[in-house]
Amino acid sequence: MTSVCFYFQVHQPFRLRKDYDFFKIGSEHHYEDDYANATIMEKVANKCYRPMNQLLLEEIHRWKGEFRVSFSISGVCLEQMERWAPDVIESFQRLVDTGCVEILSETYYHSLASLFSPEEFVAQIRLHRQKVRDLFDYEPVVFRNTELIFQNRIGEIIEELGYRGVIAEGADRILDWRSPNFLYQPAPCRKLALLLKNYRLSDDIAFRFSNRGWEAWPLHAETFARWVHQTAGNGEVINLFMDYETFGEHQWADTGIFEFMRALPGEVLMHPDFSFATPREVIDRYQPIGKLSFPEPVSWADVDRDLTAWLGNSIQDSSIERIFRLEGVVKSLGDPDLLHAWRKLQTSDHFYYMCIKWFADGDVHKYFSPYESPYDAHVIYNNVLSDFEEILLHRWRMRNEAPVPNGGPRRSPLLDMAFVD
């Protein structure tokens, strides 16, 4: 028996105002482009979330529990849906209520905290759990990190937190001769199961589906199901992991993506040895067949499948260092609003926009970026941080003028920041 496991990533960042220029530093404290964020949410909801949720709900009912999928929805995305498209939250709730939909755990802020601050990483996982509990009355048991970033160290933390499984990219440099179609275990772990994305089959849907130059175009559900069935006897689980926005947003409705997905469950289930399962069910069904070591971080981004989409050039590195250097002072001020603002600035998209790897080619980064260039993204982000630092500095001074509760002097956390009081 082979299980086909769908996991869809749902995420929208809080994009920053494009007009946040030097003159706003110190005087304007509203950083987000509410208009853009609201309109993008509305657009994506219309093109993807609403029709696709409806489609999945109908298919789940039609197949009476045999068709099953899973989602991971970032906290910042849930927040924006609550604000601008609350009906979308309701449609996700209806999906979860079918019992055929699993919700995964991730960092609330879709951040890179796993690479910079284990403490902050765990805090954001907890916040996301709470949000999922509040909205869906659901307790996730499988974790997926931002952009599937995974390495041994992260596996240890996730196991420590009591998760049963974790999701990662089935990168060739990790798998080597092995197949992604089995359950594995991260090298340092004893209980944690590892599900690896089958990137060939996943990307057939997510990236190649509408590519007219591809020899398999136009792709029909029947063909795709045949490829899936070809793994019979040669694997236990086919992990199809992709952005949810693939359906209707990256691949527009007129590419036939919805018809494809409507036909797919039937085509897959035609083969008696194939069924659908969610990650927790996969972990119930199978045993890890071996250990895999991730000494360096692996992600699902770009062809490099490493961290270079977010980190590595000076405009990215200097920005992310700057935001994490504020951790001490933000936490010691203890203001939930400041903490929330600081954490929203950690969302990985801010650094993705600063990627200059293929800037000249106007590639996929450009498609997703609200900015004209990575340099604009960097300048605006850092203008915002300059204002945010001014606020922190002001608050810190105010606090220090008040008597310190426990007496003795305190070391100013500002010393850890990029500036000195």
Next chain:
Amino acid sequence: MRILMFGWEFPPFISGGLGTACYGMTRHLAESGEEVLFVLPKAIEGMPREGYQMMSAEEVWRKRSDDDFPLPEQVTVLTVETALYPYIENKEYARMIQRFEGAIPREGKPAPSIMSLSGHYSHNLFEEVQRFAEVGWHLAQQSEFDVIHAHDWMTFPAAMAAKKRSGKPFIAHIHATEYDRTGDHPNPKIFQLEKIGMEHADRVVAVSHRTKKTLIDRYHIDASKIDVVHNAVSHDKLVDPLLIKKSFKEKLIIFVGRVTLQKGPEYFLRAAAKVLETHPNYRFVMCGAGDMLPRMIEEAATLRIQNRFHFTGFLRGAAVDRLYSMADLFVMTSVSEPFGLTPFEAMRYEVPVIVSKQAGASELLPRSMHVDFWDRDGLAKMMIEFCENRQLHKSLLEHQKTTLSKMSWRTVAEQLKTIYRKVIPV
């Protein structure tokens, strides 16, 4: 006197000091009772019209009579002889064109990108220059004038055509040379146009002694033919400094100019980094756009000073004045600057300035305000000294006030009239 003036830019559509200077001269010549007809490729509504006549190339073109014959070929050869130059290699052509490319952001609206350039020089610059020469030819037939005054190489073919047809004297005004713009790698075509223009001119006006020297050394123009007329600065303020509040307490040091080789932005950045090593309570702004901007942004990030070193992209009009009024110090690190108007614009807002010795502007300022653009440590020391030494600060401002009071477009207009009189036959 009736003056026919050829220009390439005019406020508010300017890419640098050229348009501002043209406006200052034209306005004050008109104010002192002279008749000026200012012709430029595109006259746009909203350009100031104060007592002088403005005309666009299209207007001239429309007004030409059907039986008027076109610019004769031998004149074309004479004026735009360089058009016969073998085409420069494509790569170099592309590089050159890049220097002139760009969209003009409107005032009040943020530029679409920090990368947006200010200039309104188009892809087919040479074609436009050639078309403008045709305009000069027809205009000479349509208008009455005593003298032709043309600003920088783009307008020289037009002036030469007008001179050819009318026989009136021609003054070539040099605001910048190709050597300044390219850092000693002149485009041969542009160099030729500059040289031929000056050779055909009856007199040449240079904006500084430094520029005069370049014209003698590089273009072999007869020294006795060149007059130096320093630019002036408008004393109008576009913002009320009392209403502008800096919303942070750090001292603010600014750079205003195109972010290109000529302006030496990297020297400003490196001196800023040096200051920040010991004085974190400073902020710096690099205002402007250009082909070196991405490199500057990356370098600030590499040096990890992006929390204290800010980029505004290209700003115009009141936005620049707002920056001046917030600043504690203005620095010009130009590698080669024929004049350089911006320090004087900053001085209107009582901002002390440091200018590179390699800028013509330094001829009007005391040595204590000069720096070699490459002297990072010296500049860093001066920056701190100028901001922290109150006594010095006070005396600098007094000095600048005197300098500024002597700089007026009225004086410039008088100097120009003296030059016109030299060439207009009595």
